[in-house]
Each structure stands twice: as structure tokens, then as C-alpha cells.
Amino acid sequence: MKAKELEQFLKNKMRMSHIYQPLLIRALLNSGGKATLRQLALEFLEQDESQILYYEKKIKKMPVQKLRKHGVIKIDGYLIALNLEKIPYEDRAALRALCEEKISEYLKSRGLSVWDYRMLDDSGVTGSLRHRVLERANGRCELCGAAVTDTPIDVDHIIPRSKGGATDFENRQALCYRCNRGKGNRSQINYREVRRKD
Numbered sequence: 289m290k291a292k293e294l295e296q297f298l299k300n301k302m303r304m305s306h307i308y309q310p311l312l313i314r315a316l317l318n319s320g321g322k323a324t325l326r327q328l329a330l331e332f333l334e335q336d337e338s339q340i341l342y343y344e345k346k347i348k349k350m351p352v353q354k355l356r357k358h359g360v361i362k363i364d365g366y367l368i369a370l371n372l373e374k375i376p377y378e379d380r381a382a383l384r385a386l387c388e389e390k391i392s393e394y395l396k397s398r399g400l401s402v403w404d405y406r407m408l409d410d411s412g413v414t415g416s417l418r419h420r421v422l423e424r425a426n427g428r429c430e431l432c433g434a435a436v437t438d439t440p441i442d443v444d445h446i447i448p449r450s451k452g453g454a455t456d457f458e459n460r461q462a463l464c465y466r467c468n469r470g471k472g473n474r475s476q477i478n479y480r481e482v483r484r485k486d
């Protein structure tokens with residue numbers, strides 16, 4: 289393909305149902321034409337405003353308040369700052385290592401699910417199962433009603449697989465990215481039932 293042809297593709301041929309295609313092409317252009325899947329995923333993540341807002345809220349709510357109470361951090365205008373007068377180089381390295389150690393200790397005991405329940409929970413969704421669940425849900429998130437045309441919708445386990453939930457049709461519900469993330473891995477609410485009773 290020549291650059292002109294790519295230009296033609298972008299201008300005339302590309303049919304978009306989301307921003308993914310131009311995002312991918314741009315990411316590849318930015319990285320000299322090639323990238324690993326991991327690099328591309330990071331690039332996508334950076335564009336996902338909902339993810340960024342999610343973490344902004346989360347940071348403000350939990351670690352900031354707690355660490356402030358302990359005098360570890362302070363708020364300095366728009367900035368969040370460590371409550372240290374200065375950070376000598378040797379101390380910084382040791383403190384960073386200690387943070388790393390605490391993180392990996394926790395991940396070892398709790399598993400990757402602290403970050404991404406979907407990695408553990410999304411296996412075994414065949415195309416047809418996904419299609420049937422979305423069809424039953426009229427193509428909408430069964431909690432907030434967002435349409436599959438507007439937002440990524442996950443085919444979620446009502447009872448998580450880690451808690452022995454089946455992978456079949458009955459144990460599935462369609463949840464948008466946001467609602468699914470809000471629900472996490474602990475809850476076992478069947479939103480299909482909740483909505484039916486409304």
C-alpha cells in the first residue's frame with residue numbers, strides 16, 4: 289500500500305462504528321509503523337476519557353483522602369504533593385522499591401483481579417452466546433440502558449466464574465463497560481431480574 293492509498297482509505301473507504309480504526313492507524317504512525325499489542329493497548333487507554341475520569345474520581349476518593357489523613361500527602365492548589373521537604377536521591381530509590389514491594393505483595397495475595405476482572409471473567413464468550421445475550425437485552429446495557437452502538441457492552445457473568453458461576457446463557461447479562469466496572473467482581477446482582485421487576 290502507498291501513502292496515497294492509505295489516505296484514500298481514511299477519506300473514503302473506512303466505515304467507522306467507533307474511533308478504533310483511525311486510533312489504531314494513528315498509533316502505528318506515531319510509533320514508526322509498527323507496535324506491539326501492548327503498546328497499542330496503552331495508546332487506546334490514553335484515549336479513553338471514561339477510563340481517565342474513572343481514575344481521577346477513584347484517586348480523589350480513596351488514596352488521596354487516606355494519605356492526607358496520615359500526613360503523607362498534601363494538596364497544593366491543583367497539585368497533589370508528597371508531604372516531604374525534599375527527596376534525597378538515595379531515599380527516593382529506596383522508597384520507590386518499597387512501594388513496588390508492597391504492590392507486588394498485594395497482587396500476589398489477591399491476584400490480578402484487583403485490576404481487571406474482565407481478564408479473568410470474560411473467557412468463554414463465543415460469538416453466538418454474545419449475540420444471543422445482546423439480543424435478549426435488546427442491544428442495551430441491562431443496568432443503565434446504554435446502547436451497544438454507543439458504548440462497548442460486555443457479556444457479564446451474573447455469578448462470577450471465580451465463585452462457581454456457569455458460563456451459560458442463563459448466567460449472563462449485558463452490561464456496558466462502565467456499569468460492569470462499577471459492579472466489580474464481588475457483586476452477584478442479576479440486573480436482568482432487577483429491571484424486570486421495575
Ligand SMILES: [Zn+2]
Binds near residue numbers: 430464465
Ligand atoms: Zn450500563
